[in-house]
Amino acid sequence: MTGSTDQTALRDRTLHALWREGYCGFGDVTVISDGAEILKRLPRAMPRPTIHIIDWFHIAMKIQPMQQIADHLIRSRSGLLEALPSIDRDIRAVKWHLWHGRVARTIRDLERLLATLKQAQGDDKFSIARLRNLGLQLLTYVRSNRGAIVNYGKRYRAELRVATTLAESAVNSLVAKRMVKKQQMRWSLHGPHMLMQVRTAEVNGELRDRLRTQFRRPEPNVPSLFKPKPPLLRAA
Incomplete structure (x- = not known):
């Protein structure tokens, strides 16, 4: 998640994702995470009942x-x-x-x-x-x-999800294929980070606004000795 991390924004993004998966506004919701603080706050912003468990x-x-x-x-x-x-x-x-x-x-x-x-x-x-x-x-x-940390054995016997193993293994295999193995299309360390920024902004609906942002050009690295003084700037 990027951008605003207040409870309203977290709730709106999560509910939007749940509705796309068929959520109708009622029923139990379980947040499974690695313990990140932003996901610990998510159940407090979601409709009840919502619980948070460690993956x-x-x-x-x-x-x-x-x-x-x-x-x-x-x-x-x-x-x-x-x-x-x-x-x-x-x-x-x-x-x-x-x-x-x-x-x-x-x-x-x-x-x-x-x-x-x-x-x-x-x-x-x-x-x-x-x-x-x-x-x-x-x-x-x-x-x-x-x-x-809950009774994972009890959840498992009740056929409830206790882990995100499928998603984690998919991410690990993708990272291993693109970053660990030596091949022609090997990713750099900077590339995946920027790709995830774009993908996350697109999922959050912020990509269009970010592309419209006028980025300030960095000032050229000119030694102070050669920088014009304010009077010269006004005269120019």
């Missing part, structure tokens, strides 16, 4: 590298033989509790995991430090979004 895809992507590092430590037997079972068990418990919406228990498990990692001593200090840093990031993320 399970983003939660899972924060836990996955922690599990990978723990598996690496187990395979390498990096001197943490006593602590490794506890670390691996705590990471799996964190994911299980988050899936069932048990935020308070998740926070306790993460705090215990971080305390274990702080006292851990092993050969692979880099992996231990990396795992602890990821744990701190996840703990901050959970605390910041605890009100929007």
